[in-house]
Amino acid sequence: MIKHQKPEAFYDTFERKGHDEKVTHYCPGCGHGTAQKLIAEAIDLLGIQDRVIFHSPVGCSVFSYYYYDTGNIQCSHGRAPAVATGVRRTLDDAIVISYQGDGDLAGIGLAEIMHAANRGEQITVFFINNAIYGMTGGQMAPTTLLGQKTATTPLGRTHGRDGEPMGMCEIMEALTSPVFIERVSLSTAAGVMKARKAIRKGLESQIQHKGFSFVEILSPCPINWKMTPVSARKWMKETLEKRYPVKTFRDQITERPEIDTHQRLPWLNDEELIELLQGNEVLPVCSGSGEAPEEQRIKIAGFGGQGVLSAGVLLAKCGISEGLEATWLPSYGPEMRGGHANATVLLSPDRIGSPVVDDPNVLIAMNGPSLDLFEDTVAPGGWIFVNSSIISREVRRKDVHVFKIPASDIAKEHRLLAAANVVMITAYMVNTKAVSVETLRSILPVSVKKQEYVQTNIKIIEQTIAYCRDA
Amino acid sequence: MNYVKIAADECKGCRVCVSVCPHHCLMIGTQINALGYQHAVFHGFDTCTACGLCFFSCPEPGAITVFADEKEAPHE
Numbered sequence: 348m349i350k351h352q353k354p355e356a357f358y359d360t361f362e363r364k365g366h367d368e369k370v371t372h373y374c375p376g377c378g379h380g381t382a383q384k385l386i387a388e389a390i391d392l393l394g395i396q397d398r399v400i401f402h403s404p405v406g407c408s409v410f411s412y413y414y415y416d417t418g419n420i421q422c423s424h425g426r427a428p429a430v431a432t433g434v435r436r437t438l439d440d441a442i443v444i445s446y447q448g449d450g451d452l453a454g455i456g457l458a459e460i461m462h463a464a465n466r467g468e469q470i471t472v473f474f475i476n477n478a479i480y481g482m483t484g485g486q487m488a489p490t491t492l493l494g495q496k497t498a499t500t501p502l503g504r505t506h507g508r509d510g511e512p513m514g515m516c517e518i519m520e521a522l523t524s525p526v527f528i529e530r531v532s533l534s535t536a537a538g539v540m541k542a543r544k545a546i547r548k549g550l551e552s553q554i555q556h557k558g559f560s561f562v563e564i565l566s567p568c569p570i571n572w573k574m575t576p577v578s579a580r581k582w583m584k585e586t587l588e589k590r591y592p593v594k595t596f597r598d599q600i601t602e603r604p605e606i607d608t609h610q611r612l613p614w615l616n617d618e619e620l621i622e623l624l625q626g627n628e629v630l631p632v633c634s635g636s637g638e639a640p641e642e643q644r645i646k647i648a649g650f651g652g653q654g655v656l657s658a659g660v661l662l663a664k665c666g667i668s669e670g671l672e673a674t675w676l677p678s679y680g681p682e683m684r685g686g687h688a689n690a691t692v693l694l695s696p697d698r699i700g701s702p703v704v705d706d707p708n709v710l711i712a713m714n715g716p717s718l719d720l721f722e723d724t725v726a727p728g729g730w731i732f733v734n735s736s737i738i739s740r741e742v743r744r745k746d747v748h749v750f751k752i753p754a755s756d757i758a759k760e761h762r763l764l765a766a767a768n769v770v771m772i773t774a775y776m777v778n779t780k781a782v783s784v785e786t787l788r789s790i791l792p793v794s795v796k797k798q799e800y801v802q803t804n805i806k807i808i809e810q811t812i813a814y815c816r817d818a
Numbered sequence: 819m820n821y822v823k824i825a826a827d828e829c830k831g832c833r834v835c836v837s838v839c840p841h842h843c844l845m846i847g848t849q850i851n852a853l854g855y856q857h858a859v860f861h862g863f864d865t866c867t868a869c870g871l872c873f874f875s876c877p878e879p880g881a882i883t884v885f886a887d888e889k890e891a892p893h894e
Contacts, residue, residue: 348887350820351873353880369828370853370878376832380877387879414879536838536871543874569832576832 354387376576378566425456428463467524485571649713654768659690674702831855
């Protein structure tokens with residue numbers, strides 16, 4: 348009878364690698380093959396092949412999806428724990444495996460693995476530590492030993508120049524969330540059999556909903572170590588395992604309670620989600636001023652605090668009320684007041700591809716620097732609206748329409764300086780007729796936060812209309 | 819009878835199986851396989867215990883199959 352044979356979790360032939368391929372792409376004596384065979388065997392034994400989603404990294408094992416007849420995702424460099432988190436939180440029944448090398452996990456992906464571990468994500472991470480960057484040709488890895496010669500440490504890694512090798516299990520142990528942390532080694536047959544057990548345990552802990560498990564597998568890279576496969580294993584036993592002791596760092600699988608996956612956000616349907624995100628505001632439906640306008644690419648710019656961003660929101664809402672597509676893209680510095688702020692609003696009868704605008708056909712300049720910054724970007728034939736209370740200089744452009752209005756003064760007359768933005772957008776609406784002022788009147792009551800200011804705003808709109816008529 | 823079957827064309831000749839076998843049932847042969855390697859050969863019909871150490875240590879998914887309690891040796 349057959350006692351041990353190629354695990355079922357592997358494809359019979361590796362068609363993704365090439366027609367009728369039976370062998371891996373790994374170098375002779377590579378530890379990846381052994382580790383992956385042990386994982387495949389554990390998947391068979393646990394009967395989870397149909398539930399496994401295998402996340403492969405960047406590195407030599409990038410092609411794991413050639414071999415595993417399971418779900419597969421090939422992740423960006425170092426990001427496998429982040430991808431695995433997404434899968435974990437959307438597929439309750441999945442067995443999520445992240446398989447990563449030392450460059451991927453301890454180098455570029457250090458942040459991802461630490462936070463996934465700290466969140467106690469219910470995933471199993473197999474960390475292949477061969478103390479070198481294999482795929483790229485043997486450069487120093489975070490786990491490279493002191494004195495070890497690599498392509499980038501030709502004189503050997505030194506403490507002062509290159510830092511110390513990082514023990515990932517030791518770092519993991521500092522976190523309270525992981526439920527199972529073990530380091531094993533493929534240096535000897537006994538080590539392989541211990542690894543086999545640890546791999547199975549790491550998966551069992553996930554099957555039992557116990558949380559995050561981390562199995563570090565010391566693994567030979569004979570080619571980049573410049574050793575034979577057999578001498579590489581000897582070097583592991585004699586040298587690598589001295590720095591990276593093989594042991595169980597934590598095993599709390601039995602005592603930990605099951606993780607209640609429903610502690611996470613409950614499933615929400617579209618309406619519930621929109622309500623949660625406060626996107627359920629109902630806007631009045633307005634008819635507009637007749638024909639749909641050409642695409643309005645509006646740039647509103649000024650000091651932070653002048654209501655630049657909220658003017659943009661008002662305009663976008665007016666557009667939506669008239670049945671137009673609208674986007675609003677704010678841009679501002681880290682300061683809440685006094686810095687430079689601008690908003691880009693796109694109003695279009697057609698669907699909008701991108702909210703970014705390089706050549707606005709409307710510029711609403713609330714202050715001098717805004718005019719300086721954006722005057723030259725306005726498309727020929729477009730409009731520039733100038734807040735002449737603050738901006739003293741003339742517009743240089745001759746190929747655009749210019750309308751000047753003392754917006755801050757008009758707002759100040761009504762003791763509501765903050766409404767200068769409403770003056771500006773009213774002037775825009777009256778002059779271009781792209782959006783109806785009637786729409787603005789209907790939108791204001793549902794858009795202005797303080798209701799006592801609604802009437803003042805309406806008065807300001809009327810005065811602006813009168814100003815535009817007389818101008 | 820216990821024995822190990824080597825899929826000659828899946829072996830990369832790394833000798834790891836040879837080194838881990840406690841009963842010295844495996845060796846590297848003289849033939850060169852389709853991959854260009856001198857592959858492992860089983861010669862331990864009297865001594866193999868079907869322990870599987872060669873199977874688990876071998877990096878190739880299908881290069882080694884272990885048989886236990888077979889009535890007779892395989893026909894090549």
